[in-house]
Amino acid sequence: MVGIYAELSEGQFKKAVLETASYASQISTNGVTAICVGEPKEGESQKLATYGVQKLIVIKGFSSFDAQTYSKAIANAIQANGIETLIIANTYEGKSIGPRLAVGINAAIATNVISLPNQSNGFVVKRGVFSGKGFAYVQLGAGKKVIALTPNSIDISEKTVELSVETINETPMNSNTNIESTHKAEGKIPLTEAEIVVSAGRGLKGPENWNMVEELADLLGAATACSKPVSDMGWRPHSEHVGQTGITIKPNLYIAIGISGAIQHLAGVSSSKVIVAINKDPEAPFFKAADIGIVGDAFDILPKIIEAAKLTQN
């Protein structure tokens, strides 16, 4: 049996979760079971059924996230339902419980996975290594497996099935952590989930010029990102810093404005499907990594692009 951990965010399943469902139903021969902690909003469970989930186990009784106690409860549900292979989205929450679950159910684990397994000779998955500078093929031994899937790595395909829901009332063990407060940027697309990312570097000269970047991002439905020096200087929050020592992303479209294209920066973004580089220096290394390039001053070019995006929008 193949299972997924269906992470809930304010009662909703993220796209990354639907990707794990689709992944699971493509490799399972006998159905997919999903496990979530907390109650999905009305109609949400049905989304899972659209991607092949036949059974949803809802674990109730938790008031807030704690990696240790969540993992215990999820591991119990995995065992009780005969799940041999668990697919989990490589989100921050997935990263904090996936490795714990692997120990809890005595499984082999591969994180950063970007492909379906090749099962012609064992169980081999492709995963990203060296922060985007390479890939590895990893053979997972016989027995249980945990696969942490990088968001936006596989195509999702619908496969609607009948869904049954089972509820487990847990009495969680006492947690050793206590969440004091949570801040989420309202209405912004989290960088790790974004399909389009507009990113800018030191070429933008100062934080006051980011309104252009944000305007373009809004028009395209994109998240914003930046290079390391930009976040180091406090022009932008560190959570926007992409690269080898920042976040690794693989959106469908990455637009880099006034970023030179240093190897550490490229490491974090080079898996993007389409890369656009805008730089006033024709020799900027980014042009070697880009699909589309524009040489010129960002302060001239961005208004033109924004104008075009506005025009075609209506």
Added chain:
Amino acid sequence: MSVVPDTTTKITFTDNNTKFNSQGVQFIINPYDELSLTKALEIAEKVGGTVTVATVGLADAEPVIRKALAIGANDAIRINAEPVEGMFVAQQLAEIIKNDNYDIVLTGRESIDYNGGQVTGILAELLNWPSVNVCTKMELVDGKMHFERDIDGGRQSVIANLPVIASAQKDLCEPRIPNMKGIMAARTKPLTVKEPVQLELKAHYESFESPSAKQAVRMIDAEQAGQLIDILRNEIKIIA
């Protein structure tokens, strides 16, 4: 603390793409571990206590471990094995931690070589400790650890009882660099070598691949920059 190739390294593979080619590669302290080391020193200086650095690695990791001692760690333990797989590394580290009374174990968000992001969680579960990942703040206040950590689309403040394991994220602190005095002192600080416990590996790296080379970039004239939108929407069909 893991030892990784310098961030400027051009990554290549050898032995028919089955091994990372370490020839001529400069090794460094994993950048996130530089932060956790600095934070550990800050906490120890504030409340008293010592900082031990533990690394699973072969003898060639020692110059980098000495650097950690030069930055200020009191002692170091090297488990003499190739750090092939997260599960293996965490099990080796768990042995060390179980045998001593550590209150706080700090790691990095991930190693920038294999990017497993596994060791923290596996170690926590093996020890049956709470864990808090990707922290941008760590403070010991009245016997409890106060963290701020990144979550998807935001951040969160968390208080944890000891013992606890937590991983460092960028922004945690300014990494310290060794000074002359530290470098001298590091020479005589204890670096104990231990043999690994024997374990069966659950995951094997079969082969590696480099990203495929990009096709030549297609240039758009700056005067016609607005065309970009048309190309992305109607030709490549990547925006709505």
